[in-house]
Amino acid sequence: MTTLVACSHGTRSPAGRTVIARIREAIARAVPETTVREAYVDVQQPEVADVVTLTAAQGPVVVVPLLLSTGFHTGVDIAAAVAPHPAAVAAPALGPHPALVEALRDRLAALSAGDAGHRPGDHLVLAAAGSTDPAAARAVEQMRDLLAARVPCPVTIGYGAGCDPSIPQAVAAARAAGARRVIAASYVLAPGHFAGLxxxxxxxxxxxxxxxxxxxxxxxxxxxxxxxAELLPTPATASHRPPTPRT
Incomplete structure (x- = not known):
């Protein structure tokens, strides 16, 4: 059986830990054919490298980053965790993905009688954690474009760290451009440091x-x-395996 290692950032927030645990539980229900293990790249234990080493000794492993964008943690921490193990592979970060637009829109619909982003003069700031990795910024920009195609108001980006503009700068710029109401669309997974920003x-x-x-x-x-699927032989590959010698 392939093990799914659900790897999140880690947080000191009790509420954030509860939410991440709920995500793992929901993933386990969605993929009942596998075992789901927890792992982290920072703050919490167990560390992803330790979990992969333990589980790879028992069978194939897929690390699924519970992270919305690529960045240092996917490109370095998680990549280094799977590199020594031929039967381990890392999936891409969750975003960008069109389905996440529906999650953002549903969270926005819960605000202000469901009209957030639909009043004249509204402006959305897609508020992301941020990273110094340029690929992370490109991923957030793709999510901004996907969201902008589904809402009738302007959408810009603000980052919690790593690159500009910051979220407060993006909010201020929206007001300076004439926005009557600025709405921050939280592009974070759980309560914690970045959600607080x-x-x-x-x-x-x-x-x-x-x-x-x-x-x-x-x-x-x-x-x-x-x-x-990358860890499993394709039918063509399997059909070209040499026959097992008879004894």
């Missing part, structure tokens, strides 16, 4: 983290199954 950035409305929204679970399951 979004909440205190000065927007008029702030959506809640994506959490265990069905779209998040759907994307995680898709990432797992696509990556797991």
């Amino acid at each position: 979004v909440r205190t950035a000065g927007a008029d409305l702030v959506s809640t983290p994506l959490g265990d929204h069905p779209a998040v679970v759907e994307v995680a399951a898709e990432r797992y199954r696509d990556a797991a």
Whole structure:
């Protein structure tokens, strides 16, 4: 059986830990054909490298990053965790993905009688954690484009760290451009440090983290199954294996 290692960042927030646990539980229900193990790249234990080493000794392993964008943790921490093990592979980060737009829209719909982003003068700031990795910024920009195609108001980006503009800068720029109401669309998974930065950035409305929204679970399951397929021989490969010698 292939093991799914659900690897999140780690947080000191009790509420954030609860939400990540709910995401793992939902993933386990979505992919009952596998065992789901927890792992982290920072703050919490067990560390992803230790979990992969233990589980790879028992069979194939797919690490699914519970992270919304690529960056240092996917390109270095998780990549280094799977590199020594031929039967281990890392799936891509959850985003960008069109399904996550539905999660963002549902979280926005929970604000202000469901009209967030639909009033004249509204402006959305897609508020992401951020990274110094340029690929992470490109991933967030793709999510901004996907979201902008589904809402009738302008959408810009603000980052919690790693690159500019910061979330408060993006909020201020939206107001300076004439926005009557600035809404921060929280592009984070769970309560914690970055969710706090979004909440205190000065927007008029702030959506809640994506959490265990069905779209998040759907994307995680898709990432797992696509990556797991890389570990299994294709029918063509299997058909060209030499026959087992008879004794």
